[in-house]
Amino acid sequence: MRYMLLIYGPEQSPTEPGEDAMADMAPWLAYTQWLRDEGIYVAADPLAPTTSATTVRVREGGRQTVDGPFAETKEVLGGYYIVEAPDLDSAIEAAARCPGAQYGSMEVRPIVDMPAG
Amino acid sequence: MEDDLDTVVERTFREESGRAIASLIRLTGDFDLAEEAVQEAFVVAVERWPGDGIPSNPGAWITTVARNRALDRVRRARRFEERRAALARDATERIEAQEAALVEATEAEMDAVIPDDRLRLIFTCCHPALAPEARVGLTLRTLGGLSTTEIARAFLVPEPTLAQRLVRAKRKIREAAIPYRVPPPEHLPERLDGVLQVLYLVFNEGYAATSGDTLIRQDLCAEAIRLARVLGSLMPDEPEVLGLLALLLLDDARRVARTDATGSIVLLEDQDRGLWDRDAIDEGRTLVARALRMGRPGPYQLQAAIAAVHDEAPTPEATDWPQIAALYSSLAGMTRSPVVELNRAVAVAMVEGPAAGLELADGLGNELGGYPYLHSTRADLLRRLARWREAAAAYEAALSLATNSAERAFLQRRLVEARLAGGEDGGGPMSPT
Numbered sequence: 001m002r003y004m005l006l007i008y009g010p011e012q013s014p015t016e017p018g019e020d021a022m023a024d025m026a027p028w029l030a031y032t033q034w035l036r037d038e039g040i041y042v043a044a045d046p047l048a049p050t051t052s053a054t055t056v057r058v059r060e061g062g063r064q065t066v067d068g069p070f071a072e073t074k075e076v077l078g079g080y081y082i083v084e085a086p087d088l089d090s091a092i093e094a095a096a097r098c099p100g101a102q103y104g105s106m107e108v109r110p111i112v113d114m115p116a117g
Numbered sequence: 118m119e120d121d122l123d124t125v126v127e128r129t130f131r132e133e134s135g136r137a138i139a140s141l142i143r144l145t146g147d148f149d150l151a152e153e154a155v156q157e158a159f160v161v162a163v164e165r166w167p168g169d170g171i172p173s174n175p176g177a178w179i180t181t182v183a184r185n186r187a188l189d190r191v192r193r194a195r196r197f198e199e200r201r202a203a204l205a206r207d208a209t210e211r212i213e214a215q216e217a218a219l220v221e222a223t224e225a226e227m228d229a230v231i232p233d234d235r236l237r238l239i240f241t242c243c244h245p246a247l248a249p250e251a252r253v254g255l256t257l258r259t260l261g262g263l264s265t266t267e268i269a270r271a272f273l274v275p276e277p278t279l280a281q282r283l284v285r286a287k288r289k290i291r292e293a294a295i296p297y298r299v300p301p302p303e304h305l306p307e308r309l310d311g312v313l314q315v316l317y318l319v320f321n322e323g324y325a326a327t328s329g330d331t332l333i334r335q336d337l338c339a340e341a342i343r344l345a346r347v348l349g350s351l352m353p354d355e356p357e358v359l360g361l362l363a364l365l366l367l368d369d370a371r372r373v374a375r376t377d378a379t380g381s382i383v384l385l386e387d388q389d390r391g392l393w394d395r396d397a398i399d400e401g402r403t404l405v406a407r408a409l410r411m412g413r414p415g416p417y418q419l420q421a422a423i424a425a426v427h428d429e430a431p432t433p434e435a436t437d438w439p440q441i442a443a444l445y446s447s448l449a450g451m452t453r454s455p456v457v458e459l460n461r462a463v464a465v466a467m468v469e470g471p472a473a474g475l476e477l478a479d480g481l482g483n484e485l486g487g488y489p490y491l492h493s494t495r496a497d498l499l500r501r502l503a504r505w506r507e508a509a510a511a512y513e514a515a516l517s518l519a520t521n522s523a524e525r526a527f528l529q530r531r532l533v534e535a536r537l538a539g540g541e542d543g544g545g546p547m548s549p550t
Contacts, residue, residue, distance in 0.1 A: 086294075088295045089295070089304075092246070114200065
């Protein structure tokens with residue numbers, strides 16, 4: 001079954017990529033490659049910083065559009081992986097290996113399989 | 118006078134929509150569907166006709182739009198029913214698999230597999246992904262066979278709350294697909310630790326409080342020991358498992374002597390050692406020795422060893438305190454726990470005198486400020502040093518944090534003694550009860 005690994009961590013500062021950017025990317029690239037090698041990679045995306053987030057709510061027929069994430073939190077959602085795993089323990093293994101686990105929190109959530117239609 | 122546009126739209130629609138309704142009913146056999154579809158067509162007409170003009174053949178227009186709307190609705194309904202059918206198919210498959218498994222399992226298979234199954238069950242119930250309070254309840258419910266009522270009473274939790282915890286835990290196991298198995302070797306040590314923690318918690322729950330339902334409390338201790346035995350028989354080469362069982366037996370051996378007839382706490386040094394369960398002590402000592410011989414010392418083995426040293430002493434004066442202090446030293450090195458350091462301070466006080474122990478205890482104020490036993494320990498050491506006013510202050514601090522009624526009564530008595538000895542009025546400001 002599929003699990004989403006949500007990567008929560010300190011807000012990335014929207015700096016220009018410099019020399020360090022490549023070094024920073026290395027563990028992530030290695031991790032993604034590992035998931036592919038294991039045959040469990042389904043999808044992944046980094047998310048732009050919360051400074052570029054917009055929150056939309058529709059209440060009583062009216063639409064509210066607000067700048068920012070849905071809630072101001074210390075750890076913010078930075079990206080996600082979707083992996084295919086036979087059980088929670090395997091998904092936890094995968095989450096533990098993600099670079100995000102070392103400086104932030106990885107939330108492991110089962111994806112509900114809706115029958116196609 | 119010309120009717121306004123809205124009225125014309127409405128009248129035209131009313132006159133021309135009958136044909137649409139009739140043909141939709143003929144096609145679908147569904148009055149409600151036909152009416153709703155035509156109603157949706159009316160809404161469109163009200164939007165469009167004033168701007169576009171009334172169609173030259175309004176009846177045909179209404180029929181076409183209504184038919185499209187009806188088709189949308191029917192397609193949505195079909196997709197909904199397909200999803201429902203798929204879910205039902207999944208459920209049927211699961212149930213058929215269960216049926217097949219039960220039918221095919223032979224008598225021998227059922228028996229042979231039982232020990233492994235209990236092990237799987239223990240590890241599943243104690244999975245770190247489950248809420249900590251739920252792990253204890255689930256273990257007692259499924260392995261211990263205790264009723265929800267009994268568990269709730271033992272942990273002083275309202276029964277609906279406990280029931281809800283168990284429901285959530287089982288649902289989490291299902292929805293997150295927590296696997297039903299003994300963890301692989303690379304994870305076994307930490308997972309085993311979780312299991313031992315749960316069993317120890319169960320035991321302490323039964324051992325600690327003396328007020329309330331004493332029968333349930335005894336049951337908890339007995340249940341923890343029973344489960345530790347099961348674990349020991351299933352994992353005979355795990356020294357920490359033997360260590361835990363030994364610890365529980367050695368603590369339980371003293372249970373009867375721990376409280377007096379009125380339910381008050383009797384300190385270890387004041388207990389009637391004739392009431393101690395010698396068989397349990399012998400078994401505990403044997404287990405500790407066996408575990409330590411395996412050469413993989415661990416916290417439960419060390420705690421059991423400490424309990425063994427206590428239980429071996431025929432009198433309090435005969436207690437081998439240096440040995441206990443040394444064991445606490447090893448334990449502290451292993452667990453880095455300030456509580457263990459506190460216990461070491463007590464042992465050191467017995468070996469080197471209260472001042473030495475006090476020095477150690479004083480160093481723990483930062484980490485254990487909110488821990489009642491830090492204050493009661495300091496109070497006792499100060500008392501032994503005849504530093505009465507400081508002792509009284511420490512007893513007051515302990516009382517402000519202690520919740521167990523038997524312990525509070527004990528602390529209150531000591532507080533009064535300290536005040537009187539310090540020349541204060543024994544009935545000074547009463548600490549809040």
